[in-house]
Amino acid sequence: MLSRARLAPLALWALMLGFVLIAPAFLYPVFVMQLLCFALFACAFNLLIGFTGLLSFGHAAFFGGAAYIAGHVIKMWGFPPLLGIITGALFAAALGWVVGSLAIRRQGIYFAMITLALAQIVFFFVLQMPFTGGEDGLQGIPRGYLLGFIDLNQPLAMYYFVAAVFLVGFLLIYRIIHSPFGQVLQAIRENEPRALSLGYNVDRFKLLAFVLSAGLSGLAGSTKALVFQFASLTDAHWQMSGEVILMTLLGGMGTIFGPVVGAFIVVALQHVLSGIGSWVQVVIGGTFIACVLLFRRGIVGELARLLRISSL
């Protein structure tokens, strides 16, 4: 007989896998692909805030920056799709290394503001560089052939490719969290001076977590660019950094499935409410306020507390 503490995460795994596999049968595939990209983005972000205790307010730079780079190498340099999104992710990781090494010099709110300001530099670059299309964005990114023979213009082929990218990313994050490295990150989150006194090179761990998080955010952004065949300024704007925070907060910071749930709710909300124009922004803002005031643990976090399970 499995205990509740083991059963609940297994049930969530099964639910998530089941949903990812059969979703296109009853939902519009592009919608689910968008959802999976944002879910991966939120999980990557959560690796930093939830498991290392670092609030980055500049993750749009990695998400959007990678979208532009992937779009550019695929469209102009003729990279195959898989190599294209990997290039985008590697670019984001490299950018993450630069931003991270500057930002980890300061803590807490200072850290957040520095990442925000550096992300804004990236935004201005994206706005002004010749290859990005400025206000119009980078359009007409071809989806191409995966491994040379799977036609990604077929909606289902594209869908399962995106689903695979999401699952690989999610598993990687899951492995990172449950590795000794992930344990050190959580020790840093809980008590940084103690981790330092135990002899861990805290700054190096933080930087590595930042680079991983940035790279995986880049993977999500590149994949989104391939899905929509389009990279736009909104992907790199600071409000995108805010949105990913909301997704993570709403689902539950520091939980494994929370960001997926949060991304699902926010993306679904935007779709359902798209008819009411900018009132969506008011609803999103209101959700933010309600989350911060009423349930800081997030949906999955509160669920875990109700079921008295330490990790979901």
Next chain:
Amino acid sequence: MRLILAQGMLGLNNGVFYAMLSLGLAVIFGLLNVVNFAHGALYMTGAFLALILYSYLGPWLGLEWLQIGFWPSLILVPLLIAGFGMLIERFMLRWLYKFDPIYSLLLTFGVTLVLQGVFINFFNASGTPYPAMPEMLKGVVDLGFMKFPKYRLFVIVFSVAVCGVVWFIIERTRIGAQLRAGTENPELVKAFGINVPLMVMLTFGFGTGLAGLAGVLAAPIYSVSPLMGANLIIVIFAVVVIGGMGSIMGAVVTGFALGLVEGVTKVFYAPAANTMIFLLMVIVLLVRPSGLFGRQS
């Protein structure tokens, strides 16, 4: 040379808003340890209130003659924004002081989204001009190297005065001393019979009132738009990081200086003007992580 001086003056004019807004942020952060992300949105709301008082309030009430002009707005709007800020403090922020300061940042971010969304819905995202520039401030002054709009000169002089007064109140008066003591050790200050929660509320209101004041001053220069605070707030954060967070002097001096730097950069390489501030921030962080005027921590 003329071009550099001219761009410098225009830069100084932007610097006014950097200084006023980062001053409000510094007051709030230095005394309450709250990063008010909504500061830009409150500045935008201030500009809109001035516009509403002049152009919309009368028609809404059916009193076509009612137009509240620039001068009354300059007093009325900061008070309204301060009141609004105090409501936010009293009913939202107050519950978060015992948690990580990151939560108050996120809360005020939510407030920003709500305010922006509301104004976009009523006034759409493009700007509306504010038609109530006072008669006596129309026209230009000849500065020798350029003809400078009277209104902009007024804004510079007025703001320098406001910044000076705020600095004086906080650093040199009894009230300022109580404020600073209240943030260092609330229990002790309470024991002196001072109502600390009230003081905190008033301080937050004062800081946001400064944002409202900047909004009114900005309305006749820039067109009033729901996104006018959105991009400015990031620049303000950079200014505050460069100046040293919570330092009143740092906020003001850095604000004016960076406006100047930005203006002059436009002469040499215009596309870099936007990024210049952020590049400076990176350099300052590398050399002096606590900011130019910050205390080493």
